[in-house]
Amino acid sequence: MRLALTDELGEFQQAIRTHVAANRPDLPRLPGTRSPELNDLPAYREWCASLFSARLLGTDWPVEWGGSGSEDPLRDFVLDDELAAARVPRAIGAWNLVSGALFTYGKDEQKRKYLPRIRSFEDIWCQLFSEPEAGSDLASLRATANRNDTGWLVNGQKVWTTHAHVADLGLLLARTDAGSAKHGGISAFVVDMNMPGVTVRPLRDITGASDFNEVFFDDVQLPVDALIGEPGQGWKIATEALARERSQSVREDPVVAKVNRLVEFAIQNMDSDGNALIQRHDVRQQLGHLYARAKATDLLGFEGVLRVAAGSERTYDAPLVKLMFSEANLDAVTFGEQLIGEPALYHEDDAHAPDEGYWQKAFLFARGYTISAGSNEIMRNLVAERGLGLPR
Amino acid sequence: MPLPTSDHTELRTATRDVLAHHCTPAQVRARAESDDTFDADLWKIGAELGWNALSIPEEFDGIGLSITEVSIVAEEFGRAAQASPLPTTLGAALILDVFGSGYLRQRWLPLVSEGTAVLTWATGRGAARPVPPLTLRESDSGYLLDGFTDWLPHGTSATGFLVVAVLDEREVAVQLAATDEGVEVLPMQSLDFGQQHGRLQCSGVVVPAEAVMGTDAADAIFDVAVTLQCAETVGLASALLNATVEYTKSRVQFGRPIGSFQALKHKMSDMLMQCETARATTWEAASALSESLIGASEAVSVAKSITGRAGSSVASEALQLHGGIGFTWEHNLHLSLRRAKVNELLLGAPVWHEERLASVVRSRMAASPVNVGV
Numbered sequence: 001m002r003l004a005l006t007d008e009l010g011e012f013q014q015a016i017r018t019h020v021a022a023n024r025p026d027l028p029r030l031p032g033t034r035s036p037e038l039n040d041l042p043a044y045r046e047w048c049a050s051l052f053s054a055r056l057l058g059t060d061w062p063v064e065w066g067g068s069g070s071e072d073p074l075r076d077f078v079l080d081d082e083l084a085a086a087r088v089p090r091a092i093g094a095w096n097l098v099s100g101a102l103f104t105y106g107k108d109e110q111k112r113k114y115l116p117r118i119r120s121f122e123d124i125w126c127q128l129f130s131e132p133e134a135g136s137d138l139a140s141l142r143a144t145a146n147r148n149d150t151g152w153l154v155n156g157q158k159v160w161t162t163h164a165h166v167a168d169l170g171l172l173l174a175r176t177d178a179g180s181a182k183h184g185g186i187s188a189f190v191v192d193m194n195m196p197g198v199t200v201r202p203l204r205d206i207t208g209a210s211d212f213n214e215v216f217f218d219d220v221q222l223p224v225d226a227l228i229g230e231p232g233q234g235w236k237i238a239t240e241a242l243a244r245e246r247s248q249s250v251r252e253d254p255v256v257a258k259v260n261r262l263v264e265f266a267i268q269n270m271d272s273d274g275n276a277l278i279q280r281h282d283v284r285q286q287l288g289h290l291y292a293r294a295k296a297t298d299l300l301g302f303e304g305v306l307r308v309a310a311g312s313e314r315t316y317d318a319p320l321v322k323l324m325f326s327e328a329n330l331d332a333v334t335f336g337e338q339l340i341g342e343p344a345l346y347h348e349d350d351a352h353a354p355d356e357g358y359w360q361k362a363f364l365f366a367r368g369y370t371i372s373a374g375s376n377e378i379m380r381n382l383v384a385e386r387g388l389g390l391p392r
Numbered sequence: 393m394p395l396p397t398s399d400h401t402e403l404r405t406a407t408r409d410v411l412a413h414h415c416t417p418a419q420v421r422a423r424a425e426s427d428d429t430f431d432a433d434l435w436k437i438g439a440e441l442g443w444n445a446l447s448i449p450e451e452f453d454g455i456g457l458s459i460t461e462v463s464i465v466a467e468e469f470g471r472a473a474q475a476s477p478l479p480t481t482l483g484a485a486l487i488l489d490v491f492g493s494g495y496l497r498q499r500w501l502p503l504v505s506e507g508t509a510v511l512t513w514a515t516g517r518g519a520a521r522p523v524p525p526l527t528l529r530e531s532d533s534g535y536l537l538d539g540f541t542d543w544l545p546h547g548t549s550a551t552g553f554l555v556v557a558v559l560d561e562r563e564v565a566v567q568l569a570a571t572d573e574g575v576e577v578l579p580m581q582s583l584d585f586g587q588q589h590g591r592l593q594c595s596g597v598v599v600p601a602e603a604v605m606g607t608d609a610a611d612a613i614f615d616v617a618v619t620l621q622c623a624e625t626v627g628l629a630s631a632l633l634n635a636t637v638e639y640t641k642s643r644v645q646f647g648r649p650i651g652s653f654q655a656l657k658h659k660m661s662d663m664l665m666q667c668e669t670a671r672a673t674t675w676e677a678a679s680a681l682s683e684s685l686i687g688a689s690e691a692v693s694v695a696k697s698i699t700g701r702a703g704s705s706v707a708s709e710a711l712q713l714h715g716g717i718g719f720t721w722e723h724n725l726h727l728s729l730r731r732a733k734v735n736e737l738l739l740g741a742p743v744w745h746e747e748r749l750a751s752v753v754r755s756r757m758a759a760s761p762v763n764v765g766v
C-alpha cells in the first residue's frame with residue numbers, strides 16, 4: 001500500500017533499517033506495552049538511547065534539545081512500523097508524554113535537567129494518573145500535593161501505573177487546590193520514584209505479567225521545582241498527554257504486522273482435512289477483512305498525524321483511532337486463536353505452543369487495549385460528543 | 393495520501409451547493425419514483441458549469457483533473473442521494489485518455505467535455521455467481537463482440553459503453569457506442585429504483601482494432617469503478633449519519649432528546665467510525681489511482697471491504713435510530729439504504745475483495761519473506 005513516502009522519509013526508513021541491522025539488541029520484542037525484564041534493563045536502555053543518538057527517535061524535538069529539526073510527524077510512524085516489522089523493541093514509558101509537557105509547560109531548568117536524560121534513557125518514566133476511585137472519571141482524583149516550606153507534600157494512591165516498577169521518574173497528577181472546581185484544582189509534577197514514601201506494588205494482570213502497579217505516596221516530599229507549569233494547569237497537561245497516548249497506541253502494536261503473521265501461519269499450516277489453511281475461502285476472507293481493517297486503522301492514524309502537522313486536528317481524532325486500533329486488534333487475535341485451534345491452548349513454555357505462545361499472550365493482552373488509555377466506552381462518548389455534537 | 397487541498401475543498405463546496413439547490417429531498421424522491429431516473433436538466437446545468445470537462449485533458453478543452461476530483465464529485469452526488477452517470481462518464485473518459493488509441497480519444501473525449509456523451513461501463517468482475525463474459529473474436533473487419541452483461545449504471549441513458557471482454561482467454565477493454573449495430577440495452581429493475589441499470593446485449597458487434605485496449609485498461613476500469621462506487625457510498629453514509637444525529641437531537645422522549653442516551657450515542661459513534669474509515673480508505677484508493685491507474689488494486693480492495701460494509705451498516709443503523717418513521721415509504725431514508733446495498737454487492741462484495749487482499753498479501757510474502765513479521 002502506498003502510505004507514500006517522500007524521498008526524505010524513504011531515506012529515513014533506510015537509516016532505520018541500517019541502524020537495526022548494525023545494532024540489533026539481544027532482546028525480545030514484547031507484545032503491547034510490556035516492560036522489559038529487570039536483568040534486560042541495561043541492554044534495553046542502551047538500545048533506546050541508540051535510537052535517540054542515531055536521530056531516529058525524538059526527531060521532532062527542537063534542535064537545541066537533540067531533535068533533527070524535522071517537522072515531519074510521519075517519522076515516528078515510519079519508525080514504529082520498521083521496529084515492529086524487524087521485531088525489535090520500541091522505547092516504552094511515558095517519555096513522549098513528558099517531553100511534550102515539558103516543551104509546552106516546563107521551565108528551562110526542567111528541560112535542561114530531564115530532556116537529555118530522556119534521550120540517554122537514563123530515566124524511564126511512568127504516568128501517575130489513574131486512581132482506584134478515579135479511572136474513567138479521572139478528574140475526580142484524590143491524591144493531594146500540599147504546599148509546605150520545602151516544596152510539595154504528596155499523599156495518595158495511584159493504580160494501573162504501567163512500568164512503575166522499572167521507572168526512575170513519574171509524571172504525577174495531584175490535587176493542589178481542594179476548594180477549586182474538580183478540573184481546576186489539579187496540578188502536574190515530576191516525581192522521583194526512588195524517594196522515601198513512594199511504594200510500588202506490582203499488580204498481576206491476566207497474562208501473568210506484572211507490568212501494572214499500584215503506587216502509594218505517604219508524605220512524599222517533592223522539591224518546589226517538581227511542579228510542571230502553574231498550579232491548576234494539571235488537567236490541561238493531562239488531556240494533551242492522553243491525546244498523545246491515544247494516537248500512539250495504534251503504533252505500539254501494529255495490527256497489520258499481526259495479520260501478516262497470521263497469513264504466514266495460514267500458508268504454513270493445514271486444516272484437519274489436509275488443505276492448506278490459506279486455500280480455504282473462509283480463512284482468506286477473514287484474513288482479508290482483518291487486513292483491510294488494519295490498513296484502515298493505519299490510515300486514520302496517519303491522517304491524524306498529518307492533521308496535527310497541518311494544524312487541522314479534530315478533537316475526536318485520537319479517541320477514534322484508539323477505538324479502531326483496539327477493536328481491530330481484539331478481533332485479529334480472536335480470529336488468530338480460532339485459526340490456530342486447540343494448539344493455541346498449549347502453555348507458552350510447552351514445546352508444542354505455536355509461535356512460542358505469542359498468540360495466547362496477544363489474546364489475553366487484547367482487552368488491555370480496549371480499557372487502558374481511556375476505556376472504549378468513554379472513547380465512544382467522546383466521539384459522539386466531540387465528533388457529532390450529541391448532548392452529554 | 394495527502395490531505396485534501398483547498399482546491400479540493402472548493403470543488404466539493406461548489407458541487408455540494410449546486411446539488412443542494414437542484415436535488416432537494418423532494419426532488420430526489422420525485423426523480424426516483426419517476427419513469428426516467430436520468431435528470432437531463434441537472435446534466436445540462438453540470439455541463440454548463442464545466443463538470444463534464446473535469447477529467448478531460450486540456451488538449452480537448454478539459455480541465456485535466458484526476459480520479460481524486462472525480463471521486464469528490466461522486467461523493468457529493470452520493471451525499472445528495474442523486475444517482476447520476478457523471479462519475480462513470482468522467483471515469484471512463486479518463487481511462488480512454490490514458491489507454492485509448494488516438495481514434496478513441498478523438499472520437500469520445502470532445503463529446504464528453506461538451507456534455508453530449510454519457511458513458512457507462514461493464515467491468516466483468518466481482519460477480520458472486522459464475523457469469524459468462526462478453527467475448528471478442530477476430531474477424532476480417534477487426535473483431536466481433538458477443539454476449540450480454542448486466543448492471544451497467546444508467547445503461548439506458550448512456551451513449552457509450554466501456555466494457556471488459558475476453559479475447560483468447562485474456563481480458564481486454566472495448567469501447568462501444570449505443571448506436572453501434574448489434575448493441576442493445578434493456579432496462580433493469582433493481583432494489584435501487586432511483587437508479588436505472590441496464591443490461592447490455594451484443595450480437596456480432598463489429599469492433600475496430602482501434603477500439604480495443606489491453607488488460608491494463610480492463611484492470612483500471614474495475615479499480616476506477618469500485619473507487620467511484622465507494623466514493624458515492626461515503627457521501628450517502630455521511631448524509632445518513634448527519635440526518636440521524638439531527639433526528640436524535642430533536643426527537644424527545646422521556647423528557648430528553650433521545651440522542652443523549654448513551655446506547656444511542658455509542659451507536660452513532662460507531663457509525664462515525666464506519667464513515668471515517670470508509671472516507672479515509674476511499675480517499676487513499678482515489679489518491680493511488682490519481683498517481684497511476686495501474687497497481688492500485690490493494691488500496692481499492694481495502695476501500696471496498698471497508699466501505700461496502702460501512703454503507704450498509706450505517707444505513708441499517710440509521711433506520712433503526714429513526715424508529716418507526718425510518719420504516720415508512722415516504723421517508724427518504726430507504727432510498728439511501730437501497731443504494732448502499734446495491735453498492736455493497738455490485739463490483740465485488742466485500743468478501744470478494746477480502747479474498748483478493750489475502751492473495752495480494754500472500755504474493756507479497758512469497759516475493760519478500762523478510763520484514764513482514766511483528
